[in-house]
Amino acid sequence: MKRKLLFVLVVFAATVVMMAVQKPVFLAYYAAEAAEAGFGGWCRVLWHGLSLDMTVAGYVTVVPLLVTLLSLWVRLPQRLWRGILTGYFVLIALVTAAIFAVDIALYEHWGFRLDSTILIYLADPKEAMASVDFWLGVRQLLLFALYAAAMIWGYRRVLRLFDGEPVGGLGALFGSLAMVMLAGFDFLAIRGGTGASVANVSKVYFSPVLFLNHAATNPVFSFLSSLGDHKDYAAEYPFYDEPTRAAKFEALRGNRPDSAPTRHVLRTERPNVVVVILESFARTVMDEQVDGEPVMPHMRRLREEGIWFENFFANSFRTDRGEVSLLSGFPAQTRTSIMKLPGKSRSLPSLARSLDSAGYATSFSYGGDLNFTDQASYMYATGWQELVWQKDLHFATTPSDWGYDDAVMCDWFADRVIDLDRRGEPFLAGLLTLSSHKPFDVPFEKFENRILNAFAFSDECVGRMVERLKASPAWDNLLLVLVADHGYPYPRSLTYNEPLRHRIPMIWTGGAVAAPCVVEEYASQIDLCATLLGQLGLPHDDYDYSKDIFAPAPPRKFAYYTFNDGFGVVDASGAVVWDATTQQTVSGDDPELLEIGRTMLQTTYVDISRR
Structure with a gap:
């Protein structure tokens, strides 16, 4: 039972770390703009960015939490449980890496983190690709591959903690109650806390220097939260x-x-x-x-x-x-x-x-x-x-x-x-x-x-x-x-x-x-x-x-x-x-x-x- 609970907690924590690592990469990518921030500025970017990193981690953790809850009661082969979770984690890694690789390249031209604006250009893929420099494409593909591989490697290590054996009886009942409590904390992470304001891009803004606010913004959240804004x-x-x-x-x-x-x-x-x-x-x-x-x-x-x-x-x-x-x-x-x-x-x-x-x-x-x-x-x-x-x-x-x-x-x-x-x-x-x-x-x-x-x-x-x-x-x-x-x-x-x-x-x-x-x-x-x-x-x-x-x-x-x-x-x-x-x-x-x-x-x- 302890392994089941630990697995859910580690999925959340590992996802937060994987999201947070984007920030020093972004700052290093734009070293000239980040130079004046100094070490303290980099630390503030990481600290203030944690809010949306945890929100994204909360969303990512929903499926592992539900799978773990089901495993308390349902007997399926360990290979099947792990196959479901592996496929899910690979999908998360690929989507996250794609968003990050595209975002970090576009920021130089757009001046803001990735949002649903890109969908306007993807409506005509041929024209969109025509404006992509060959070596820029190669560089971003390498970044995508490295980041996706690192995330998959990390999630595979986390998956070792998963225990798909059903517990049954009172153990399953108490385990379900514990999972419900974890779900409550996960909801708070998704919501962005207990305050009046829910998770939004503004949560991470902390400086009159707009670049530092952008550096603290999670591009996955920025993109997904703006999908509903894409209309004529x-x-x-x-x-x-x-x-x-x-x-x-x-x-x-x-x-x-x-x-x-x-x-x-x-x-x-x-x-x-x-x-x-x-x-x-x-x-x-x-x-x-x-x-x-x-x-x-x-x-x-x-x-x-x-x-x-x-x-x-x-x-x-x-x-x-x-x-x-x-x-x-x-x-x-x-x-x-x-x-x-x-x-x-x-x-x-x-x-x-x-x-x-x-x-x-x-x-x-x-x-x-x-x-x-x-x-x-x-x-x-x-x-x-x-x-x-x-x-x-x-x-x-x-x-x-x-x-x-x-x-x-x-x-x-x-x-x-x-x-x-x-x-x-x-x-x-x-x-x-x-x-x-x-x-x-x-x-x-x-x-x-x-x-x-x-x-x-x-x-x-x-x-x-x-x-x-x-x-x-x-x-x-x-x-x-x-x-x-x-x-x-x-x-x-x-x-x-x-x-x-x-x-x-x-x-x-x-x-x-x-x-x-x-x-x-x-x-x-x-x-x-x-x-x-x-x-x-x-x-x-x-x-x-x-x-x-x-x-x-x-x-x-x-x-x-x-x-x-x-x-x-x-x-x-x-x-x-x-x-x-x-x-x-x-x-x-x-x-x-x-x-x-x-x-x-x-x-x-x-x-x-x-x-």
Whole structure:
């Protein structure tokens, strides 16, 4: 019985080692790029890469575990059991070696680890092979053969531990229970741990140096996890033929050459910039009162003190999509999230990259797990130099299910901004709050309604953070942007697709703001990048969808958002909501707004297909 258990454990451990050995080979293959990492960098690549190595090992171990479980009860010849396992291990070795050999060669040309993109080229094998240099083919075949042979040799040694004799009786029963327990641990390895985020490429990202993150990525996981992403995005919403779509979008694009100069609302062109993304801060909650007492008194006060955007909307209903809209000026999608497609999200423009090129230091902070929905992968790939999150923070208080609450994080973040200001270099600092999220469990008691109570808590924390910044020298040259990641269905009578569900607050405050004002133009999260960069006098030519809110028309000012099966468009003339399932409008009948929505949705997916 002990041999059976040991066999399963050794299969898992041996597979982890076989996957981990790919990393020093990859680093040696690209020695020039790896030279600056040093020994410590190589060690960090191995350490951080273990997460996905164990996930792949978990998948590989499933079949040996099931075979071992069956062998407790079923009597078959040892030769047959071993033949089944040998065939399985040979298949695993050949597939792994093929993926690794192809991946390590393509990285030089693609700049990212192997994913389902290769299937596009394998659709025409003759053309694909025509671009392969003869000696490159020979070299990669040798690498494939050596690695496959090494894996097969290793698995054959592990197979010596296998015992196919049935146990029977109580021994089989207890052995089955032990196997079930091992299966539980194997599931955790496959899932990527017990945290909120499941296994994804972002799990291994740890450095602003993208090459090191790529070196830590398991190519087998990268390829297999992206297989479902291989689809024709451009064909998702074929409203118009391509020339018509392009012409219609040209009239809507944000970086048009005929745009007039922006109206400046800041008193300095190079302020330090802080963007605080407020979890689920809906306009309906901000406007709510309980017995005459505002739920968000601090947001209401800040609205009067700074620049208030009266008609501002979220582009989606999820944090990952809202973040991309805010930080990259890229519209949210209906049934997918580009943040979860690392091979595509890395090519997006970003506020961090734009400000980095202007000499700004960039950092983003979150009290929870930035591996969730591939946030870390997206942020490192789009130019954020430093990410600080739960694994880096150590407070006396116990974190909630989502991470450290807003009271802890807002106090810490205020100190961080003050410290960044002391360094004397321009900076962009981001923070994502988390307490105003289900299960709404906060150390605060003000309202009986748990939802409103949690929002009141976050409002209190943000208000206190702002007051601390006001009292510091950092305030004088600070532009603080407070903006929600998405709305919230409050009251419950709000339908998921109506405009009010997506209306959110955005406030610009800080010593860099010239004077308080109310902005009446209709806009959405995708417009933040162009608007902010326009105020800083920085180019925003690569933000096709982002419009400078302070620039006179054209283009037309509107707010666009998506939900799982459709879109909405809102402007001063009204609103239209279109449902993809029924292929008809749910509300509104303005043909111009409907055309805008269709153009934006189709263009977004055409854009994704090209990345």
